[in-house]
Amino acid sequence: MADLLAQGAAWLESQRTKHLTTTVTYVRNDEQIAVPATIGRTKYEADDGHVVQIEYTDRDYLILTADLVLGGQVSEPLRGDLIREGPREFEVLDWRYSDPYRMTLRINTKHVGAVET
Amino acid sequence: MPVITQIADAVVATLNAATLSQSVAATRAYLPRAEVADLKTLKVTVVPSSVVNASASRSQSQQDVAIDVAIQKKPGNEQNASFDPLLALAEEIGDLFRAKRLETFPLAACIKTEFKTIYAPEHIENLRTFTSVLTLTFRVIT
Numbered sequence: 001m002a003d004l005l006a007q008g009a010a011w012l013e014s015q016r017t018k019h020l021t022t023t024v025t026y027v028r029n030d031e032q033i034a035v036p037a038t039i040g041r042t043k044y045e046a047d048d049g050h051v052v053q054i055e056y057t058d059r060d061y062l063i064l065t066a067d068l069v070l071g072g073q074v075s076e077p078l079r080g081d082l083i084r085e086g087p088r089e090f091e092v093l094d095w096r097y098s099d100p101y102r103m104t105l106r107i108n109t110k111h112v113g114a115v116e117t
Numbered sequence: 118m119p120v121i122t123q124i125a126d127a128v129v130a131t132l133n134a135a136t137l138s139q140s141v142a143a144t145r146a147y148l149p150r151a152e153v154a155d156l157k158t159l160k161v162t163v164v165p166s167s168v169v170n171a172s173a174s175r176s177q178s179q180q181d182v183a184i185d186v187a188i189q190k191k192p193g194n195e196q197n198a199s200f201d202p203l204l205a206l207a208e209e210i211g212d213l214f215r216a217k218r219l220e221t222f223p224l225a226a227c228i229k230t231e232f233k234t235i236y237a238p239e240h241i242e243n244l245r246t247f248t249s250v251l252t253l254t255f256r257v258i259t
Contacts, residue, residue, distance in 0.1 A: 046150075047243065050233060051164055051250045052187045054240065056153045080194060080245070091245060110244060112191070113154030 006101050013103050017064055024061065027082040031070050037083070038062040040098075040106060057111035059090055062104050065097070077107050089115045121165040121182050124255050127222035128184050128214070129163050137209050138202065149187055156191040156246055159203075161210075166252060173258050180257045182225065185233065186210055188249045200247055204236060207249040214253050225255035 021036035040060035047054045061083055068075055081092040090109035098106040125145045132143040141161050149162040166183040173179035188207045192199035211230040219225045230253055237248040 047240065051166075051185045052149045052151070052162065052189065052248060054151055054153060054156070054189075054244060054246060054248075056244060093243070093245065110153055113157065 009099055009101050010103060013064065013099070016062070016104075022085070025084040026063070026068060026070075027084060028070055028075075028078065032084075033069060035063050035067045037085075039085075059109050059111065061090075061107045061109065062098055063107060065103055065105055068105065077105060082112075083107070083109055084115050087114050089113055120180060120257060121168055121184075123222055124182050124219065124225050124257075125163050125165045125184050127219040127225065128186065128253065130221050131213065131219060132161060132163070132186075132210065134220075135213055137206060137213070139206050141206075141210075143186075151189065153191060153244055153246060156189050158190070159206075160187075160189045162187045162189070177258055180259075181228070182255045182257060184253045184255065186251045186253060188251070189247065191244070191246045195241065195245060200236070200241075203247045204249065207232070207235070207251055211251055211253075219255070224257050224259065226257075227253055228256045229254040 016038055017036050020038045023034050024037045026033050026035050040062045043058040045056060045058055066074060077092050077095040079092055083090045083092065089112050091112045092107055092109050094108040095105055098104040129143045129145050132141050139159060141159065143161040143163055145163045149164055151160055164185040164187065166185045169181040171179045188203060190203055214227040215230050217227055230251060232249065233252045234248065234250040240246045240248045
């Protein structure tokens with residue numbers, strides 16, 4: 001019997017990718033790939049240490065698991081990878097699957113500045 | 118100008134004049150605040166921290182002035198080889214002041230150096246950024 005929930009989730013993901021994404025560049029070392037991504041959450045926060053305060057922009061990207069193809073194979077994100085969105089660069093700090101069927105990655109990043117040319 | 122800020126300025130002057138393993142351009146701040154993006158280059162911030170007043174004798178007063186020195190940088194990766202030089206720099210800065218008088222404020226003698234935060238693991242974990250805070254305590258007897 002077909003898993004209707006899985007089919008429904010796949011359809012929703014296809015709709016999200018078709019209608020709610022912007023193209024970003026995913027970068028690992030010398031490799032880069034253009035992928036459609038949904039901006040899932042953006043927060044501006046400050047880490048108030050004892051003496052110093054560090055401010056940062058926290059941003060999540062939703063990317064189809066199958067779209068993240070690096071070195072010719074589907075890859076999981078790695079801490080330190082970069083996502084370039086226009087002139088801005090975000091560093092990958094953490095990730096998890098966004099759905100029970102592992103179709104979508106939710107990648108947590110922090111803004112690290114402008115893309116260096 | 119308050120004694121603590123004069124001492125903080127003297128610490129900045131000493132740091133900027135010193136020959137250390139990495140080039141340092143220290144600044145004084147009341148509220149040291151940085152964006153992650155600003156930390157791609159080394160940031161050293163000198164912050165007035167606390168003053169304890171006491172009597173040194175019937176005619177003399179003693180002030181113990183604490184100055185925090187924050188060393189921050191976002192290295193390209195999280196390998197030990199990237200963090201070790203930063204921790205070494207923090208140690209060097211401690212050595213630079215330990216048991217010495219400040220050249221531009223010779224009334225102040227450094228009596229203690231203490232790493233309040235030798236490094237902040239949460240900044241490495243959450244921001245991939247190195248932060249070390251060294252507290253220098255200077256004694257001024259007047």
